[in-house]
Amino acid sequence: MVDQQKFFLGLGKRVRQLRRKRNYSQEDMISFGFSARHWQQIETGRPITVSTLLRICETFNVSPEYLVREPDGTPSVSTPRRHEVQFYSDDPVFLEGSTAFIASALEAGNSAIVMATSSHRKRLSQRLNVRGVDVDGAIRAGTYISMDAADLLSTIMVGGLPDGAKFLWGLNGLIKSAVKAAPAEHPRIAIYGGCCGLLCAEGKTNAAIRLEKLGNDLIKSHNVDILCAYSISDFQSDERKHAFRSICAEHSAVHFIPSGFP
Numbered sequence: 001m002v003d004q005q006k007f008f009l010g011l012g013k014r015v016r017q018l019r020r021k022r023n024y025s026q027e028d029m030i031s032f033g034f035s036a037r038h039w040q041q042i043e044t045g046r047p048i049t050v051s052t053l054l055r056i057c058e059t060f061n062v063s064p065e066y067l068v069r070e071p072d073g074t075p076s077v078s079t080p081r082r083h084e085v086q087f088y089s090d091d092p093v094f095l096e097g098s099t100a101f102i103a104s105a106l107e108a109g110n111s112a113i114v115m116a117t118s119s120h121r122k123r124l125s126q127r128l129n130v131r132g133v134d135v136d137g138a139i140r141a142g143t144y145i146s147m148d149a150a151d152l153l154s155t156i157m158v159g160g161l162p163d164g165a166k167f168l169w170g171l172n173g174l175i176k177s178a179v180k181a182a183p184a185e186h187p188r189i190a191i192y193g194g195c196c197g198l199l200c201a202e203g204k205t206n207a208a209i210r211l212e213k214l215g216n217d218l219i220k221s222h223n224v225d226i227l228c229a230y231s232i233s234d235f236q237s238d239e240r241k242h243a244f245r246s247i248c249a250e251h252s253a254v255h256f257i258p259s260g261f262p
Contacts, residue, residue: 004169009045011053014067016043018060032059049164050217057221064221068172081188081219083212084253087232091123094229097255098192099127101227102144105190106133111143111178116194116229121146124192142181145174149194160204162211167218175222189224196247197230205243212250232256 019029029039033055042048042056057064088094102112102124114121125135125146138144156166171191178189193215199208215226228251235244248254 004047004166005045007169007172008047008165011048011067012043012045015056018062018067019043022060029059047165047169050168050214050221051164053168053221054217068176068221080252081223082225082252083215083219083228083250084226084255085228085230085247085251086255087230087235088256089232091120093256094120095123095127098124098227098229099131101225102190102192103128103131103133105188105225106138106143109182109184110187110190111145111182112138112190112192113174113178114144114146114192115149115152116146116192117149117198120194121148142177143183145178149198153195153198157207161207162214164214164217167211167214168221171218172222175224179223187223189222191224191226193226193228196228197234200230200234200243200247205240205246209243209246209250212247216250 019026026036026039026043030036034042042052053064053067057067086094086097088097098114098116098120102114105112106128114124116124128135135144139146152170153162155170156162158166175189175191179187182189196208196211196215199205199211212228215228218224219226230247235241
């Protein structure tokens with residue numbers, strides 16, 4: 001994974017070059033809604049969030065890919081990116097949705113990133129092999145990146161909530177590696193995320209919703225599709241039903257909602 005300081009220093013350098021190319025001074029950026037101090041911090045490599053990255057891109061009318069990685073002439077992708085959620089009642093339901101999502105990406109020449117518990121990652125790998133996907137080969141090729149959800153959360157949580165800058169840095173490094181490994185000409189990365197479900201299972205629904213919002217920022221800044229997963233059993237109480245609705249509202253599609261709930 002790219003060193004965090006190096007990543008944001010490179011990002012700041014590209015932002016500074018872009019500003020100078022457009023003949024703007026740092027003071028000019030105030031008229032675009034940035035404070036002078038904030039803009040100076042951006043250019044000197046201070047960590048930023050995905051939402052700040054998107055504001056910069058809107059200001060200069062460039063794609064996020066232009067800033068988070070070296071420009072390579074890759075055309076922008078017009079197909080809508082997806083951020084969907086799957087609620088599962090048991091492991092067979094979980095495996096059905098996750099296997100189809102990951103296998104479709106790999107079979108199309110794209111890469112996949114899986115963030116889940118150890119048991120879910122093991123069962124998903126087994127199911128993919130049954131479907132005919134050479135998981136070990138994909139891991140060696142770098143097109144299948146599997147990591148523990150709790151480990152990832154430990155790198156991005158600050159004060160009980162996901163930190164936007166740490167999230168951007170961490171996910172950008174994973175996505176960059178996945179893009180480089182994918183055989184497709186213009187790959188779209190499939191991200192299967194169990195991090196939000198893990199937070200919710202621990203009673204940290206506000207953190208889960210915050211992470212979902214960061215996911216929505218991510219699909220605007222990177223060529224990815226995201227499928228999140230939650231156990232439906234975590235939403236049985238009345239107080240959790242509000243969280244359920246809030247989580248659904250953050251997604252472009254919702255899969256497996258039992259009849260009459262909520």
